[in-house]
Amino acid sequence: MPVRTMHSPDPPQLDAATLLIPNRRDEIDRAQARLLSALERHGYNDSARFAVRLALEEALSNAFNHGHKNLPDHVPVRLEFSVGCGEVSLSIEDQGPGFQPEKVPDPTLDENLELPTGRGLLLIRAYMTRVEFSPRGNAVRMVYQPPGQVV
Amino acid sequence: MPTSGSRLRVKREGDITQVEFVDRNILDEANIQQIGDEISDIIEADAGPKLLISFSNVDHLSSAALGTLITINNKVKNKGGKLRLANIDPQIYEVFKITKLDKLFQIHDSTERAMASFR
DSSP states (O other), X not given: OOSOOTTSOOOOOOEEEEEEEOSOHHHHHHHHHHXXXXXXXXXXXXXXXXXXXXXXXXXXXXXIIIITTTSOTTSOEEEEEEEETTEEEEEEEOSSOOOOGGGSOOTTSGGGTTOSSOOHHHHHHHHOSEEEEOTTSSXXXXXXXXXXXXX | OOOTTXXXXXXXXXXXXXXXXXXXXXXXXXXXXXXXXXXXXXXXTOSSOEEEEEOTTOSEEOXXXXXXXXXXXXXHHHTTOEEEEEOOOHHHHHHHHHTTHHHXXXXXXXXXXXXXXXX
């Protein structure tokens, strides 16, 4: 006999979307809400949602504040995400000139501890399972896998 | 109670100013800027400010918020004052640990302990 009853929900499908986000807080919040709803549908717990939300916030902040420093607010950053069981993948691409992540100073060194900026990348790397930058440095791909599922 | 449009709840107890955030999420850079400005006004108004910032309502914060806290810390130090942080949720405390800012700030697990540390 099948285990599922007529009332069992279907197993969640892969949730995926591509969004173009201008530098406006309501648009950023809407994109975050859409991603977080997908995580909830797939049963990701509070700490997973905290991690993914923080990484997205930091990546968008870097894209707008650095990548789009000399561009008007309406020029969008492109977010692609896919949420499946066991893995969340995010790609954020800005239209700026790119940067070299290896040249960002380590904010945890004693001499940098009182600098007010430069911690976004550190947090992204701490909370995501994998982080890769495009060769030009204007796009980042981040993968989150819940602890215990890392492959 | 916050005054109209304020992002803070401010309470004065003796010579200590206690500050709480109105927002559960300290992510929006415009709000973070406003928080920084409001707390800077409090620091400026005091000769040797004793400031306690409580995170009891806060679920999320970003590196921009951390940057503002560092600026606040520097301003308090420059005026010969004292800054304490308290009631930080374990998930957010982890952010302080990752960034090693738990070494820079004096963090207490309750308002009472933070208040006692000023004495």
